[in-house]
Amino acid sequence: MKRIRDRVAGLDVHRDTVVACCRVVDPSGEVEVSKQSFATTRKGLGELAEFLSDAAVSTVAMEATGVYWKSVYYGLEGLFEELWLCNAQHVKNVPGRKSDLSDAEWLADVAAHGMVRPSFVPPPEIRELREITRYRKTQVDARAREIQRLEKVLQDAGIKLTSVASAVWSVSSREMIEALISGTRDPVILAQMAKGTMRKKIDRLEEALSGHFGEHHAIVCRQIIDHIDFLDRSIGALTKEVTTRLVPFEAAVGIVTSVPGISRRTAEVIVAETGADMSRFPTAHQLCAWAGVAPASYESAGKRRPVGTRHGSQRLRRALIEAARSAARTKNSYYSAQYARIARRRGANKAAVAVANSMLFTIWHLLSNGQLFEDPGADYFERRHDPVVEAKRLARRIEALGFDVSLIERAA
Numbered sequence: 001m002k003r004i005r006d007r008v009a010g011l012d013v014h015r016d017t018v019v020a021c022c023r024v025v026d027p028s029g030e031v032e033v034s035k036q037s038f039a040t041t042r043k044g045l046g047e048l049a050e051f052l053s054d055a056a057v058s059t060v061a062m063e064a065t066g067v068y069w070k071s072v073y074y075g076l077e078g079l080f081e082e083l084w085l086c087n088a089q090h091v092k093n094v095p096g097r098k099s100d101l102s103d104a105e106w107l108a109d110v111a112a113h114g115m116v117r118p119s120f121v122p123p124p125e126i127r128e129l130r131e132i133t134r135y136r137k138t139q140v141d142a143r144a145r146e147i148q149r150l151e152k153v154l155q156d157a158g159i160k161l162t163s164v165a166s167a168v169w170s171v172s173s174r175e176m177i178e179a180l181i182s183g184t185r186d187p188v189i190l191a192q193m194a195k196g197t198m199r200k201k202i203d204r205l206e207e208a209l210s211g212h213f214g215e216h217h218a219i220v221c222r223q224i225i226d227h228i229d230f231l232d233r234s235i236g237a238l239t240k241e242v243t244t245r246l247v248p249f250e251a252a253v254g255i256v257t258s259v260p261g262i263s264r265r266t267a268e269v270i271v272a273e274t275g276a277d278m279s280r281f282p283t284a285h286q287l288c289a290w291a292g293v294a295p296a297s298y299e300s301a302g303k304r305r306p307v308g309t310r311h312g313s314q315r316l317r318r319a320l321i322e323a324a325r326s327a328a329r330t331k332n333s334y335y336s337a338q339y340a341r342i343a344r345r346r347g348a349n350k351a352a353v354a355v356a357n358s359m360l361f362t363i364w365h366l367l368s369n370g371q372l373f374e375d376p377g378a379d380y381f382e383r384r385h386d387p388v389v390e391a392k393r394l395a396r397r398i399e400a401l402g403f404d405v406s407l408i409e410r411a412a
Contacts, residue, residue: 002113002114003025003112003113004112004113004114005058005059005111005112005114006024006025006112007022007023007024007025007055007056007057007058007059008022008023008024008057008058008059008060008061008108008111008112009021009022009023009052009055009057009059009060009061009108010023010060010061010062010103010104010105010106010107010108010109010111011048011060011061011062011063011072011104011107012062012063012101012103012104012107013040013062013063013065013068013069013072014040014065014068015040015068016039016040017037017038017039017040018037018038018039018040018044018045018048018062018072019035019036019037019038019101019103019104020035020036020037020038020048020051020052020104021033021034021035021101021104021105021107021108022034022035022051022052022055022057022108023105023108023109023112024055024056024057033105033108034055035101035104035105036051038051040068040071040072042075045071045072045075045076046075048072048075048076049075049076049079052076052079052080053079057080058080058081058082059080059081059082059083059084059111059112060076060080060082060083060084061084061086061107061108061110061111061116061118062084062085062086062107063085063086063087063088063091063103063107064085064086064087064088064119065088069085073085073121082118084111084116084117084118084119085118085119085121086107086111086116086117086118086119087116087119090116090117091106091107091110091116120280120281120290122275123275125245125248126272126275128245129242129245129246129271129272130272130273132238132241132242132245132272133242133268133269133272133273134272134315135238136235136238136239136242137269137315139231139234139235139238140235142231143228143231143232143235146224146227146228146231147168147169147228149224150168150169150177150221150224150225150228151168153217153220153221153224154168154177154211154217154221156217157211157212157213157214157217158210158211158212158213159180159208159209159211159213160207160208160209160211161173161176161177161205161208161209163204163208164198164201164204164205164208165198165201165205169228170198171195172193172194172195172196172198174225175193175195176190176193176194176209177221177225178225179193180213180217180218180221181218181221181222181225183218185213187205187206187207187208187209187210188206190205190206190209191203191205191206191209239265242268242272246268246271249271249276251370252271252276252367253267253268253271254372255363255366255367255370255371255372255373256270256271256363256366256367258366258372258373259323259327259359259362259363259366259373260327260330260333260334260335260336260373260375261323261324261325261326261327261328261329261330261333261335261359262323262326262327262359263323263326266319266322266323269315269316269319270316270319270320270363273291273313273315273316273319274287274291274316276367278364278367278368281364283364284360284361284364284365285361287360287361287364288357288360288361288364289310289312290312290313291312291313291316291317291320291360292309292310292311292312292313292314292316292317293309293312293317293320293321293353293356293357293360294309294310294312294357295308295309295310296308296309296310309353317356320356320359320360321352321353321356323356323359324339324352324353324355324356324359325352327339327355327359328340328343328351328352328355331378332377332378333375333377333378334375334376334377334378334380335355335358335359336378337378337379337380337381338351338354338355338358338381339351339352339354339355341381342354342355391407392407395407
């Protein structure tokens with residue numbers, strides 16, 4: 001196989017150590033291989049950089065090993081002509097000779113012969129933004145779990161609040177739960193705390209709030225509510241930080257939010273995960289594949305079988321699918337029509353993934369061109385049909401029902 005690079009290093013990264021292998025071809029064509037192990041501390045990474053510099057390597061390739069690759073990658077960033085982060089599944093070693101040294105040598109070998117390609121690593125400012133948006137998402141998920149725990153405690157106490165109220169966590173619901181915690185047990189008094197449209201349900205609330213709420217329920221509910229309040233403050237602080245860091249990317253956020261179903265928060269996630277720089281992805285298809293919303297393929301002996309979607313960025317995929325389900329509920333939009341067409345044939349889940357694919361495909365073009373989204377409309381698929389052909393098809397259906405039909409074309 002033809003060698004593409006002459007001065008390559010491979011790094012086998014672990015939590016405490018990193019094994020480096022330098023593969024250098026001298027002018028006579030001989031391959032010189034040198035190997036050494038280093039600690040992943042700051043001092044060790046300095047020694048690693050010196051070792052690689054002394055070998056005058058131009059390309060450094062490493063595996064993406066959990067989160068351990070990050071300190072090594074950041075420590076070497078900007079020091080070499082090419083610094084590659086490689087998917088571990090793409091550089092598996094030959095079975096039977098597995099060791100840290102052989103892994104590093106194998107990685108250097110495949111990189112030298114062009115048998116592997118680097119993964120997308122965003123610039124530092126996007127990495128920092130991504131870290132904050134990801135942590136915010138974990139806080140949002142934790143808040144949702146706490147609200148679910150609150151509902152379980154109320155059910156255990158026989159308080160059927162959600163049988164009447166639309167949600168267990170609202171202004172009225174919180175006031176009632178706070179009163180229960182403070183010792184109020186009279187359902188008539190509790191029901192009178194309802195506000196807004198919930199006051200129409202006071203009779204039902206009195207019945208739903210007649211339970212056996214005890215002292216142990218009050219202790220647990222107090223802790224849950226305090227935790228929710230803490231999470232609200234944490235989410236607010238993180239959102240403020242995200243907003244500040246997104247100032248240079250406001251144009252991209254505005255473009256992404258022009259797509260139906262994508263909220264401001266979802267747009268922030270999309271920008272943080274992709275970097276908003278579509279030049280990193282040569283085509284929209286590659287971006288969709290990287291996000292994990294593109295269909296995979298498997299063919300053997302001339303036969304193909306479905307294998308679902310490809311593995312990709314889990315956080316971006318989740319945000320896109322949530323946006324797709326929201327877009328499906330947007331009336332008179334292209335995506336709602338697309339969702340309905342696919343859901344009838346293949347189910348709601350596959351329809352959501354398909355719409356997410358279309359949305360990201362569109363976002364790639366919008367960000368590449370700097371344009372806002374223009375909705376083709378819910379009748380887009382109907383407009384694509386030939387009116388004559390469609391009229392004949394409908395006429396056949398009417399005739400099948402036992403009616404006579406005559407088609408007369410209307411004058412323009």
